[in-house]
Each structure stands twice: as structure tokens, then as C-alpha cells.
Amino acid sequence: MDAKQPGAQTPDTARMSDPDAAAPAPDAFFMPQTWDPSRYAANARFVAELGAPVLELLAPVPGERILDVGCGDGPLTQKLADLGCLVVGIDASAAQVEAARRLGLDARVGDAQRLSFDGEFDAVFSNATLHWMRDPDAAIDGAWRALKPGGRFVGECGGENCVAKVRGGLERALARRGIRMEDHNPWYFASASEYSDRLRARGFRVESCEVFPRPTPLPKDIRAWLETFAENFLRPIETAGRSAFLDEVQEDLRAALQGPDGKWTADYTRLRFKAVKP
Numbered sequence: 001m002d003a004k005q006p007g008a009q010t011p012d013t014a015r016m017s018d019p020d021a022a023a024p025a026p027d028a029f030f031m032p033q034t035w036d037p038s039r040y041a042a043n044a045r046f047v048a049e050l051g052a053p054v055l056e057l058l059a060p061v062p063g064e065r066i067l068d069v070g071c072g073d074g075p076l077t078q079k080l081a082d083l084g085c086l087v088v089g090i091d092a093s094a095a096q097v098e099a100a101r102r103l104g105l106d107a108r109v110g111d112a113q114r115l116s117f118d119g120e121f122d123a124v125f126s127n128a129t130l131h132w133m134r135d136p137d138a139a140i141d142g143a144w145r146a147l148k149p150g151g152r153f154v155g156e157c158g159g160e161n162c163v164a165k166v167r168g169g170l171e172r173a174l175a176r177r178g179i180r181m182e183d184h185n186p187w188y189f190a191s192a193s194e195y196s197d198r199l200r201a202r203g204f205r206v207e208s209c210e211v212f213p214r215p216t217p218l219p220k221d222i223r224a225w226l227e228t229f230a231e232n233f234l235r236p237i238e239t240a241g242r243s244a245f246l247d248e249v250q251e252d253l254r255a256a257l258q259g260p261d262g263k264w265t266a267d268y269t270r271l272r273f274k275a276v277k278p
């Protein structure tokens with residue numbers, strides 16, 4: 001995070017006394033995705049709702065200072081604050097940070113690949129964010145520096161083969177337009193061994209790291225999911241053609257991802273880990 005970003009402050013409270021006192025800056029760096037809190041709440045509330053097991057792995061203790069990396073609109077940050085933790089949320093999206101602040105949380109705009117916290121936290125936590133890091137080592141390095149000695153880094157995100165079927169549908173529709181998917185891929189879906197190696201290379205002791213399938217029922221259809229999470233693949237397509245593109249991907253994926261009851265399920269996998277800074 002650079003000097004322009006408010007995340008460089010020292011955390012001192014679980015909740016800001018006046019959350020409107022310092023409005024978040026507009027996104028200060030390129031993001032592959034616009035995060036619209038109302039669309040996110042309608043189409044992606046399951047992301048935080050399914051975060052209970054990683055919170056359990058974190059095992060937060062009241063009074064601990066915790067950094068929530070990619071806090072989004074703050075539902076899990078709020079759980080940590082409600083438990084009595086002194087939690088600071090960081091998110092790249094000014095709109096998501098604003099939504100988190102409306103909950104009374106200490107949320108700040110910042111890039112998780114450029115964190116500047118120094119030995120301040122008992123734990124660094126992250127849910128559903130680290131696969132958006134195109135420079136995963138920078139994110140791991142920032143978590144390392146933010147932790148006190150003995151602190152833990154506990155996270156969950158998309159892992160190897162995450163949404164492989166969805167990506168297949170996107171890739172086919174892009175290829176029909178002469179576009180290479182990899183040129184627009186915002187995601188990094190690591191295997192457990194690869195991510196463990198990265199954590200160990202930075203000095204972490206890896207207590208657990210696993211990738212497992214987590215088929216995820218969606219609140220709406222796959223088109224709504226794509227609109228919420230796959231914006232970067234729409235960028236190379238002219239605006240007038242985007243709706244047809246989404247329809248085409250949805251039709252392609254219908255047989256694979258829609259059940260006989262009409263409900264859609266995305267083929268998520270999760271990478272979940274706990275690592276300790278000795």
C-alpha cells in the first residue's frame with residue numbers, strides 16, 4: 001500500500017468512533033473487477049456465510065489484533081469485532097470499504113499485495129480474496145510483515161481446479177471471438193503444495209494446507225455469478241456484445257451446472273491453510 005492509502009495507519013480500535021470521519025479514497029490502482037456492494041450482497045452473500053470453517057481454524061481470541069485481508073463489505077470482519085477482537089479490514093475496493101464502514105468497522109482501502117503494516121497483528125485472516133492476487137508472494141510477504149512473532153496467517157480462497165467448468169465455458173466463448181482467456185485471467189488458483197512452498201519460502205511454518213472441492217449452490221443463475229465475479233473477461237468484448245456473450249456461456253454451462261430442479265451449482269474448490277510466523 002502506498003502513502004496515499006489510509007491503510008498505512010496504525011490499528012488502534014476495533015471500531016472507529018466516527019466511521020464517516022475519513023471517507024475512503026477511490027480505487028488507487030488497477031482492479032480486474034468492480035465490486036458493487038449491492039450486487040455482491042444479492043449474488044454473493046454465500047461467500048461469507050460459507051466462511052465459518054476458516055473462522056474456526058483462525059480460533060480468534062477476544063482482545064487479539066487481527067487484520068482481515070480483503071474484508072469486502074465486512075460480514076466476517078464484523079464477526080471478529082463482535083467476538084471482541086481488535087480488527088482492521090483492508091480491501092482494494094473503495095465501495096466495499098464504504099459498506100464495511102457503514103457497519104461501524106475500521107475498514108481501509110489498500111492493496112493486499114502492498115501492505116505496510118509492521119509487526120502489529122496477532123493474526124492475519126483472509127476469506128475468498130487471495131486467489132485475486134496475481135503476485136501471491138507479495139501478499140504472503142505483507143502478511144508476514146504485519147504479524148508479530150508467533151502470529152498466525154489463516155486463510156481460505158479458491159484453489160487448484162476452482163470453477164474449472166465455469167472457466168471452460170468462458171474459454172470456449174472467448175475463443176469463438178478470437179480472444180485468449182489467459183490474457184484476461186484475474187485468478188490464481190494454487191495447489192496445496194505450491195501454496196505451502198510459497199508460505200515456507202517466506203519463513204512460515206505451515207500447520208495445515210489443503211485443497212478440497214466445495215460445490216456451491218448459487219442464489220441465482222450462472223449469469224448472475226459471471227456478472228458478479230467475471231468482469232475482467234468481459235472487458236475485451238464490446239459493450240453491445242456482452243449480454244449475448246453471457247447468454248452464450250450460460251447455455252454452454254447449463255447441462256454441467258444446472259440441476260433438474262433448475263438450481264445452479266458452481267464447481268468451487270477451496271484452498272484452506274494455517275501458517276505460523278515463528
Ligand SMILES: C[S@@+](CC[C@H](N)C(=O)[O-])C[C@H]1O[C@@H](n2cnc3c(N)ncnc32)[C@H](O)[C@@H]1O
Binds near residue numbers: 093
Ligand atoms: C469475494 S470478496 C470476499 C470478501 C470477504 N472476505 C467475504 O468473505 O465476504 C473478495 C474481496 O477481495 C478484494 N480484493 C481483490 N483484490 C484485492 C487486493 N489486491 N487487495 C485487497 N483486496 C482485494 C475485493 O475488493 C473483494 O472485496
